[in-house]
Amino acid sequence: MEELKRLVAKEALKFIDDDMIIGLGTGSTTAYFIQMLGKKLMTGELEDIYGIPTSHQSRLLALESGVPVVSLDEVDAIDIAVDGADEVDPHLNLIKGRGAALTMEKIIEYRAGTFIVLVDESKLVEYLGQRVPVPIEVIPAAWRAIKEELEVFNATAELRMGTKKDGPIITDNGNFILDAKFEKIEDPLDMEIELNNIPGVVENGIFADIADIVLVGTKEGVKKLER
Numbered sequence: 001m002e003e004l005k006r007l008v009a010k011e012a013l014k015f016i017d018d019d020m021i022i023g024l025g026t027g028s029t030t031a032y033f034i035q036m037l038g039k040k041l042m043t044g045e046l047e048d049i050y051g052i053p054t055s056h057q058s059r060l061l062a063l064e065s066g067v068p069v070v071s072l073d074e075v076d077a078i079d080i081a082v083d084g085a086d087e088v089d090p091h092l093n094l095i096k097g098r099g100a101a102l103t104m105e106k107i108i109e110y111r112a113g114t115f116i117v118l119v120d121e122s123k124l125v126e127y128l129g130q131r132v133p134v135p136i137e138v139i140p141a142a143w144r145a146i147k148e149e150l151e152v153f154n155a156t157a158e159l160r161m162g163t164k165k166d167g168p169i170i171t172d173n174g175n176f177i178l179d180a181k182f183e184k185i186e187d188p189l190d191m192e193i194e195l196n197n198i199p200g201v202v203e204n205g206i207f208a209d210i211a212d213i214v215l216v217g218t219k220e221g222v223k224k225l226e227r
């Protein structure tokens with residue numbers, strides 16, 4: 001699995017040129033991309049690259065790997081964003097947010113000229129919600145009300161708990177995460193909008209219609225899917 005992640009990360013580097021502003025995704029797959037990008041900058045194979053991190057994780061890793069970082073309000077445009085995903089459907093709609101970084105990821109990736117997604121073949125699904133719940137970032141005071149309101153969509157939601165912290169995890173933005181299990185998400189774009197209409201929801205992990213290219217790591221090599 002790690003080999004497949006490395007393979008797609010390497011493939012994503014082929015889309016990178018000098019003078020680019022790159023959205024740096026979060027998670028274990030993108031981590032390889034950030035480290036490889038750092039190496040290319042160190043050897044001089046790439047120049048004048050700036051990364052816009054989508055989380056504390058990607059910011060710290062970028063700094064450690066020698067990738068200079070800037071924030072969204074310092075740039076006019078983002079050339080490319082590169083990130084992992086938890087599910088990809090046949091129309092390249094995604095579920096993201098296992099790492100709780102979905103809000104900043106969507107802010108950056110929505111605005112990127114090209115959004116490239118890196119996954120291994122186990123993430124490909126027939127419909128969203130097949131394997132994983134939809135992470136929803138919520139304002140802490142509203143978590144219980146939102147959990148109950150999600151029943152309208154036949155979803156059962158759990159407050160995500162910390163592992164090396166007592167109580168719920170706190171996102172980079174100071175909020176909670178509800179993981180909402182749906183039976184089947186028939187219309188991802190509609191569901192994405194509906195969820196964001198609930199007062200107290202900051203953002204949800206459905207990324208409908210924004211991925212341009214999905215690079216899929218398979219045992220036979222990297223497959224490129226395009227929308």
Ligand SMILES: O=C[C@H](O)[C@H](O)[C@H](O)COP(=O)(O)O
Pocket residue numbers: 025026027028029030083084085086096097098099100101102105
């Ligand atoms: O919040 C986390 C992100 O959405 C990740 O990009 C996603 O969970 C994929 O992570 P990984 O590449 O580690 O499977």
